[in-house]
Amino acid sequence: MSHVFPRHSKLNPPTAVAGEGCYLIDSSGKRYLDGSGGAAVSCLGHGDAEVTAAIKAQLDKLAFAHTGFFTSEPAEALADLLIANAPGDLDRVYFVSGGSEATEAAIKLARQYWVEKGEPQRGRLIARKQSYHGNTIGALSAGGNEWRRAQFAPLLLDVSHIDPCYEYRLRQDGESAEDYGLRAANALEEELLRVGPDTVMAFMAEPVVGATAGALAAAPGYFKRIREICDKYGVLLILDEVMCGMGRTGTLFACEQDGVAPDIACIAKGLGAGYQPIGAMLCTSEIYDTIADGTGFFQHGHTYIGHPVAAAGGLAVVTAILNRGLLPRVQEQGDKLHQRLVDRFGQHPHIGDLRGRGLFRGIEIVENRETKAPFDPSRGVAGKIKKAAFAAGLVCYPMSGTIDGRQGDHILLAPPFIINDDQLDELTDKVEQAISAVI
Structure with missing residues (x-):
């Protein structure tokens, strides 16, 4: 048994x-x-063989060193490689052990950013129906799949959910794909105006929705309009690429194909390719510097963040993706x-x-x-x-x-x-x- x-x-x-x-x-x-x-x-x-060899070699050198005391060579090297290939102004990498941890960290960082910016009234998150952002309480709150949320509803945070960009189901007869993409994106502005833009800290979305909607990519122009709306109202854009990122859609970051860059990105799954549990949250230098110039302390953390063996595995995986064509x-x-x-x-x-x-x-x-x-x-x-x-x-x-x-x-x-x-x-x-x- x-x-x-x-x-x-x-x-x-x-x-x-x-x-x-x-x-x-x-x-x-x-x-x-x-x-x-x-x-x-x-x-x-x-x-x-290359990935497993890298993991074995790291184990022979150093298995674990707590990030409260040390950084490590593979973590530094992997962060450098990710940022060298990241879109926009992404500049810092916070390593975690998986996708739910990455999205949870992103939500908490967004909140702390606004607190340290002197706008503590910004505490609301907007996300989309039929999204999935993980199974921790914060990540599940952000997710918009009702079946996954139902029994835990009393525990969840108050998150607004707008309609997904779901062309097959929601584009109207006679409406072009571009016009639909614009209309779907404008739902974000409508929700911002409904709840008060100065109460919203971030909008979170998957560039290509994975588990809950089946490889659902946005209509043309959708994310460019989303980025414009976020910029207009000073709202952070969090893109969850836990499932669709790290080359899965044909570019290292899925959002590259939509011509946008986030303020915060979440990656996992393909980052470690299953060889080690690893995920990461990436943020812009502006967000990082706000924390660094304020308290200097991101009030978050787990024991295994930045694990040297996991980072060595991730470094080998991303190197393989980039160098093997x-x-x-x-x-x-x-x-x-x-x-x-x-x-x-x-x-x-x-x-x-x-x-x-x-x-x-x-x-x-x-x-x-x-x-x-x-x-x-x-x-x-x-x-x-x-x-x-x-x-x-x-x-x-x-x-x-x-x-x-x-x-x-x-x-x-x-x-x-x-x-x-x-x-x-x-x-x-x-x-x-x-x-x-x-x-």
Whole structure:
């Protein structure tokens, strides 16, 4: 009998014993194509010799030194590399152990920034419906997925949520993509005026929404207008790239493709590629200097922030992404994957939308393609597809609640950047096999 507290007590998952490239192998020898990188984590695949060597070498030198007393060489080097490739005025890196910690730190930094600026009335956060920013109380408060929030509602912070930029569902007939993007962004200004702009500290959003909406990218011009609104009212822009960043969409930072830069950015998942738990919050020099010239102390912290071994792993991962030509490869293989999905599902009666960027792709499943009506939630379509895909030897990321946290189903695909053409065929075949088995 296991004493592990699992994600779901009714499931009895197989034991993973090995990883090899794009595959995971269980204790029976069965191989699974990792079509979602776990949860968009394993961007380099499994068993990367350079990354594991870097981690082992760091362990031989120094395993741990608390950041209350020391910095470390790999943390300094990784911060330098990230800032050298970061957009806009991002200038400082605060290392954490994962995505929820990164977004939690971002929210707290935004608050402390305004306190130290002499505007303590700014304590409100605005985010979007159908977003996901993590599972700590602050991060869950920022997230806009009602199913994830429901049972914890009494514990959550008061955060405003505007509609997502969801072109497939919310763009009106006769409205251009650009006009819709502008209209969707203007919802932020409307909410700012409703609550009082001088009470708002920040707006938080995912450049490409991951788990809750299935690789949902913004309409053209949306984020440029968001940036204008934030600047107009002095509101900080926090971009959560925990899932969509670190090359997943074809650029190191996803926001590069929208032509904007945040005041605070959050990264994780692909930063460590699964080899070590690591995340980071990046902020501009203006934000950092405000703290440095004030109290000098960011009132936050965890024991394992800036962990030397995690930083060494992250440094090896980001170096590999940049030096192995993986960013253009993500774009190339992402285009190939999209074309395969279009060829296979473009006219499928139960596929409503195929979307995403790079190797971050979403398939929205519907009962009626013409009306876009979703399947009844009681049918549990996403969960059944996940089970059928797993039986076929594919790890993918189906989720329910795509539309409003209750209705709608999608499949999220986020394979390793090293995936080859034959494996793209295998991925597409097994997705089709799973969908056919369920619907």
